[in-house]
Amino acid sequence: MVASFFISQPRFSPATGVGSRSLCLFSSSVTVSTWKDQTWELRHLDAEGVRSLAREVGVPPLIARLLVARGHTDARATERHLQASPMGLHDPNLLPGMEAATERLARARRDGETVLVHGDYDVDGVTGTALLMRILKLLEIDAVWHIPNRLVHGYSFGDHSIERAKETNSKVVVSVDNGTSAHGVIGELLECGIDTIVTDHHEAPSGPLPEATAIVNPKLPDSTYPWRELCGGAVAFKLAWGLARKIRGKRQVSPEMKAFLEEAMAYVSIATVCDVVPLLDENRVFARFGLKALEHSANPGLRALLRIANLNGRRLTAEDVGFQIGPRINASGRLGSAEKALQLLLADDDATARRLAVDLDVLNKKRREIEREVLVAAREEAGEFADASEHPVLVLAHEGWHQGVVGIVAARLTEEFGRPAIVIGLDGDRGRGSARTVGDFHILEAMSAAAPHLERYGGHAQAAGLEIRTDKVDQARQAVVSKAKEMLQAGGHPESTLVIDADLAFEEMTVETMRHLDLLAPFGAGNEKPLFRSHEVYLAQPPRAVGADRNHLMLHLRRGDHVLKAMAFGMGSRERELSLGTPLNVVYTPRWNTFRGETNLEIEVVDFESLK
Structure with a gap:
């Protein structure tokens, strides 16, 4: 199904060859x-x-x-x-839940109801939240936003979600990059007369799904969507596209919405690159054309980001986004609240955008300093588990390690030690941690062996997160290591190739x-x-x-x-x-x-x- 809001592109022009003698x-x-x-x-x-x-x-x-x-x-x-x-972008209405989601938002528009956009604190969640806030404003739908504080609320829905919905008198909550597993809170929202639309890209839990009005997720068990590896920001884009169609009552969106969606691909390119989804199928379209949209963006916030990163006026690459733009957006959420990052992307004037971009740059430098300190300490602690045959997964925990950087530190340790790593920042009697892996080793499967010792955990094969009581760390480590040995059998990870x-x-x-x-x-x-x-x-x-x-x-x-x-x-x-x-x-x-x-x-x- 083709993207009806775009002008068709010229056919690929074959290139001439390079010398093949060498x-x-x-x-x-x-x-x-x-x-x-x-x-x-x-x-x-x-x-x-x-x-x-x-x-x-x-x-x-x-x-x-x-x-x-x-x-x-x-x-x-x-x-x-x-x-x-x-x-070549796929029809948004092929996504499960799209018809119900757009119908409910169209009703909110007709009835003058407030919509709460419930995002996430990483790049994917922040850019997707900004995208939906902007289109709801264009469609004259009253909208407010909420992003959990990483250090206070943790990931996804919680009591804070209900409080924010009630506080803003919202009748509809739309999630971005989370919610597929939020059974309890979505049920409580429904009891309060508040409908929930989930837009997400994470794997669905086994068993029944939450009682949401709609769950728009290409990875649902019954999904027939042609490409399941979208990031959260891309799913939000699909909802925006579907809603623009619904409001107009035609398959082709209005010229104003067409212009918005083309510009919004800048947000999606950032989310796609930074969430490290495969750059294939429509993700390649989002990345390629989104980078061009980012280069020429009129959005004050995006322009300010390019300036502060010294990227303005040049051809952008995925590497520029991954190493320069993404970390600055992420810095705010890693150190607590993603509020500044979202405010930057929603800024309507250059002065505000420049000020917020400077703030994010300062936060990013602070994040790097904190990361460096935690990495040095984690390296030292890893020395206690030097024998890779006995400890095929590094499970490290320490009081005071900043929970906003443990994922980055885990990634660094996997590179240095050639082993998966779980790094946990402890704060009194509780801790939060992140896991990263090497090769094809399924870190979530290994972590699942420690489920009885964890308060909460989730993720996928390459990365995962957890919450744990401090007094359970040693038991969790033993369970993960034992499971890892069983998975590896030969007693070690394949050598790096x-x-x-x-x-x-x-x-x-x-x-x-x-x-x-x-x-x-x-x-x-x-x-x-x-x-x-x-x-x-x-x-x-x-x-x-x-x-x-x-x-x-x-x-x-x-x-x-x-x-x-x-x-x-x-x-x-x-x-x-x-x-x-x-x-x-x-x-x-x-x-x-x-x-x-x-x-x-x-x-x-x-x-x-x-x-x-």
Whole structure:
């Protein structure tokens, strides 16, 4: 079903090829062990399949190889993927609960009822809340908002939700990015004469669903929606689209609503990238066109965010959103209340937006300082559980660790120790924690073994959260570790493997090649940045340690006359492995870098080996 509010896009234009003399496109899998026992493995792909896709789609062999490596083998489906046309967005009315949800909101409009938009404190929830608040205002529906305080209320619905609904005399509550499991509170709201519309993307619990007027969630058991991996902000966008249709009484929305929905894709792109959903199907459309909408946004809050992050006036990437925009929006909610972040996105004037953007920037710097302190302490505590065979999952807890950063710290620890990590911030007799994992290890399954010792928990295979009593931490740790050993059986996690897409002569990594690679952008989950290996590359000048802690390396690499600037993040300690005149094998991903208005091709080194 096509998106009727968009203008159709031109067909993908085939690119010309890059020189193939230097590409190892069809090599057998070869492994090399390097830094941190990380194994290099060159992808093995079907040569004829790559050639066939290149011919049928009209792309260079290198691009065809990367597409096949990411699961794209059918020519027509691959063309649709590359086009990522908004015309390919699925009909919002295919989502379960959409008709009931839009009908109830249309009635609220007719009857002059107040609607409470109940969001969440992360990027996904904040952007989705802002999106719904804006469209309800455009449709002249009286609306107020509520986002739980992470440190006071915790996640999703609670008594605070009922209090806020009563306080604002709301007759309808619309959730964003939460609510599918909120049986108790939604039932209490109904007893108070308040209807609830849930918009969410989390897995549904087993058994009956809450007594909501509608649950709009692509992951419901009976859902037939064509794409289940939407983020919460995208589900909110679908509700906005469906409501605009309902109010007009036609499949095609009004010109005013069409303009709003196109601009609102900026919100959805931020949510899609930061919630790390696969950038495939309509998520690719949201990310690609949403980034363009963000670049040209007239929204004062979004413009202020771009300015404070030094991103205004340049072409944006998913990486810009993930590392610059998202953390600033998240900072407010991580340290307690997401109020400032939402106020920024709802700001109607530049002065207010600039002030709030500065506030968020200050909060983000504070968040980084707190994160650094907790990470140092968590590393030290992890030393008590150094034996990975005995402790295949790190379960760390400490009084005073800020609960707003435990998820980030858990992610850092998984990278450093190569094991899943659960990090819990204790506050007196209770604590809240977050879990992250490595590879395909299902962290929620491991955590479920500790259910008798937990007050509350939930999440999915890659990340989860919990609430626990302080005196239950040791028992929970034992239960998780025991379950992890059972799941792993062999007694350890598979060694880290760095999968290389292709061998490429260094002199072939050119601006022209990079422009071809842009066909595959934006990159992210499910559409990973390409990794190349170049052999016998040399330093063009001595390496330079950079960064506040001098833990990054700035390099200039050459082969013959071809020189590229390179950054090796987190590799400051490896400076001694590098010397002028010594050849290197380098694994890297290319990128554009814009500085002072000038854009140049650079590479980001992921690993290297010295051929001394």
